[in-house]
Amino acid sequence: AQKVTQAQTEISVVEKEDVTLDCVYETRDTTYYLFWYKQPPSGELVFLIRRNSFDEQNEISGRYSWNFQKSTSSFNFTITASQVVDSAVYFCALGFEGGSEKLVFGKGTKLTVNP
C-alpha cells in the first residue's frame, strides 16, 4: 500500500525560528518520487520540490532544505529563519513512474509563523 503520513497537524512558531515538517512514506515500489507543495490561504498549491527515489542527496534552496532518508522512509522539510509569509499548509506527496500515475498526498501540516 502507498501511504504518506504527516504526523504534525499544526505547528506554530515565532518569526526567525527554524521549523521542520515531517513526512514519512510507505511504498513497495523501488522507483518513486517525493514532492512537497505549499498551499497558502489563497488556495493554490505551489510546487516546492521533486525528488526521485535514487537521489538521496539533500537539497537546499534558500531558506528551504530537504532531508531524504530512505532508511527511515522520510522526506523532511526544514524552513530556516521562518517568516510570516511562510504561513501555509504544506503537503508531502508520493508519486510513481510512468503514465498517468496519481499522487498520494499526506494530510498536510498547517504552519503558522507569528510575528
Place this chain on the structure above:
Amino acid sequence: GAVVSQHPSWVICKSGTSVKIECRSLDFQATTMFWYRQFPKQSLMLMATSNEGSKATYEQGVEKDKFLINHASLTLSTLTVTSAHPEDSSFYICSARDRPGQGATDTQYFGPGTRLTVL
C-alpha cells in the same frame, strides 16, 4: 513556466443547475490532467485522471455521470458538475502533468482552484 489556470475562481449556483470548470496549462502541453476535491482543512482527494483524447478514469466512489470530465486538447480539461446539490459545494483543484519527452519534469502543477457553492 509551468502555469496552470482555472476558470472560474469561484462560482455560486442554484441547486439543480450544472457548472463547468475549465483547467488550462498555459505554457506546456499536458497529456494528463487530474481533478481533485478539497474539503475545508482536509487534504486533496483525487476524483479522476483525465487523458487527452480518451475517457477519464474515476476514483472509487466518484460518480462519473455527475462529474463529467472532458480533455479535448493537450492544454484544456473541463469538469462539469451536473445537477449540483449543496453537498457538492467544495474547492475543486486541477493539476496538469507535463508531457513526457519535452524536457518534462514529470511533475504535477496545480491550478489556483475553484470554489463552488451550491445554494
